[in-house]
């Protein structure tokens with residue numbers, strides 16, 4: 629084999645490679661489970677905001693009250709063109725990310741009704757973009773305790789069941805999202821993560837709303853991983869507030885404000901390089917590379933999240949993009 633061919637074979641496109649691996653495992657009656665990342669947290673803790681920042685595009689419904697009401701399986705696929713495609717309207721390419729948000733809202737209402745109901749059936753969305761590497765992210769409804777409007781009396785347990793379906797999967801990295809203006813020991817997200825991942829091997833704490841803490845208080849001890857330490861630690865982020873969302877503050881400006889926040893805050897300045905959305909992307913990337921040394925990684929220049937080239941979708945199944953949803 630010549631040098632060129634050897635290089636070509638080392639650089640073999642990941643999707644065919646994994647497809648072959650999968651075929652081989654299928655013939656042995658086994659399945660290949662690959663990592664995905666799910667967000668877990670209380671209602672309005674900032675889960676969708678965190679995911680959206682990781683993807684680097686504005687397209688998820690965010691806001692006050694219960695916003696995410698079904699699981700959203702988000703398959704990021706590195707490609708030259710940029711568009712979204714839903715499994716419920718295959719073939720229709722959404723190039724306008726505002727339209728994607730509206731379609732998520734419309735499909736959520738179709739699945740759950742408009743009175744704040746929830747549903748375990750997922751919305752599946754593929755985002756093709758030159759700015760992402762391939763990975764599945766799962767946005768989940770927030771944990772809540774008291775039913776409102778059409779929500780069933782056991783809403784707390786129904787949401788918990790939905791979350792468990794995803795995070796029980798050993799290959800699911802868990803982003804346990806906790807707002808800084810609530811008490812960490814009361815966090816249901818940390819509790820649930822600990823139930824399924826007692827050693828904390830796949831749990832990352834994400835502290836949101838650092839900008840909303842009472843004056844004179846800070847989350848330094850948490851971010852330094854000294855209070856309720858997690859094996860993989862905590863990352864602080866500052867997402868866009870409701871006013872920013874309403875005023876359509878763009879993502880780049882939001883990332884710059886986040887960086888300025890950490891650099892200028894006396895309690896966090898020393899942590900500035902270990903905080904914020906870019907750092908969260910970096911540690912997820914590192915973890916996913918450790919988990920999947922077998923898989924080659926596409927070139928990463930300018931990509932917002934470097935991860936895998938194949939994805940698993942529903943718990944327990946392997947999904948290969950473009951194969952079937």
Ligand SMILES: Nc1nc2c(ncn2[C@@H]2O[C@H](COP(=O)(O)OP(=O)(O)OP(=O)(O)O)[C@@H](O)[C@H]2O)c(=O)[nH]1
Pocket residue numbers: 669670671672673674675676677678689690691692693694695696697768769770771836837838839840865866867868869870871873
């Ligand atoms: N100031 C500030 N507001 C934030 C932050 N993160 C989220 N928010 C606001 O909190 C609200 C909820 O954000 P979402 O991202 O929709 O939260 P969620 O956890 O996905 O909510 P549900 O899907 O309803 O459970 C929105 O108004 C956001 O603007 C943050 O870091 N700082």
Ligand SMILES: [Mg+2]
Pocket residue numbers: 675676677689690695696767768770
């Ligand atoms: Mg949400």
